[in-house]
Amino acid sequence: MNVCSSDASKQSDYDDLVVFYVCPVCGRYEIHFDLSSDEIDFDLNQLGSYFIYNGFKYGISERRYYSNRDKEWCDEWSNKCKEGDITHGHPVFLSKENVENWYPKIFSEKIDRILLFLNKEIKHIGEDVTLSKEELYSAFFVDRFDYSTGKREERDTDIQLKQANYMLDYLADRNYIRSNIGGNWWSDNNTTIMSLLPEGYARIDELQKSTANGKNVLVAMKFGEDTKPLREAIRTGICNAGYIAIFIDEVQHNDFITPELLKHIKNSKFVVVDLTHQNNGAYFEEGYAMGLGKPVIQLCRTGVNLHFDVAQKNTIMWDTESDIPQRLKNRIIATID
Structure with missing residues (x-):
């Protein structure tokens, strides 16, 4: 299991009960316990979005990764990495409080965050961006999991898709984005291709000013x-x-x-x-x-x-x-x- 449901490599440290993940969507991170465990204290809906907006993607020289080990351990090995000891790479402390504070609480804030994300992904005006379903679900704040019963349960795939399409339609109805797949949102390989429209860029300009x-x-x-x-x-x-x-x-x-x-x-x-x-x-x-x-x-x-x-x-x-x-x-x- 991975936060965003995409294929990710993982390595378990059974002595310290942590699992290290390398995900093409979420980036590099390690979490106490396997993500399938009920011991996970994070809201995985929030965590998936946090990672795609703030994560450390795999790279030859990238040694940073998020870790929810204790803060002192992260600081110690972060400093050692800067001094040349790469035994544990460069851990960056992952705090539940920071994730919760970062996560947008209202719908309009989510829409604005999505527009800023698309603007970052689209390098030049008029170009397209291609997103996998896993990338879009994380970036568009789709709730993959239901916590209403007091425990985590994965939501039906049709419900997840309906929520994603709602967000896409909302952005399109306001002339912020358009689909570049012949009027459909999804291609046969579960990717979507879209571009920002002038009204989308106008809204982004307002957001960047404020x-x-x-x-x-x-x-x-x-x-x-x-x-x-x-x-x-x-x-x-x-x-x-x-x-x-x-x-x-x-x-x-x-x-x-x-x-x-x-x-x-x-x-x-x-x-x-x-x-x-x-x-x-x-x-x-x-x-x-x-x-x-x-x-x-x-x-x-x-x-x-x-x-x-x-x-x-x-x-x-x-x-x-x-x-x-x-x-x-x-x-x-x-x-x-």
């Missing part, structure tokens, strides 16, 4: 072993406020780090900056965010002297990392929501 209305929050800080407790405290505060913390070293990207970083600042609703370590990068990222008119929430350990340019800003001063989650959550709710 991406800051989303849930992503870039965190600027010093990264390293010594700041792991700080990172997780900030992540918890942001997550508890209903947002998704973005740490640039955890993000899949092909660009140089600076363009990718600036893109995430631009696409964030607000930015959280910790200036405890007088990190030049954090100061730069805060300045860039402020130049874009983004709200910036500033943190710093008590006793650290801030640069005069930002010293007058209302700052969350903390003594220990345990101070951060609740204070940060409260500040977000008070100033952002």
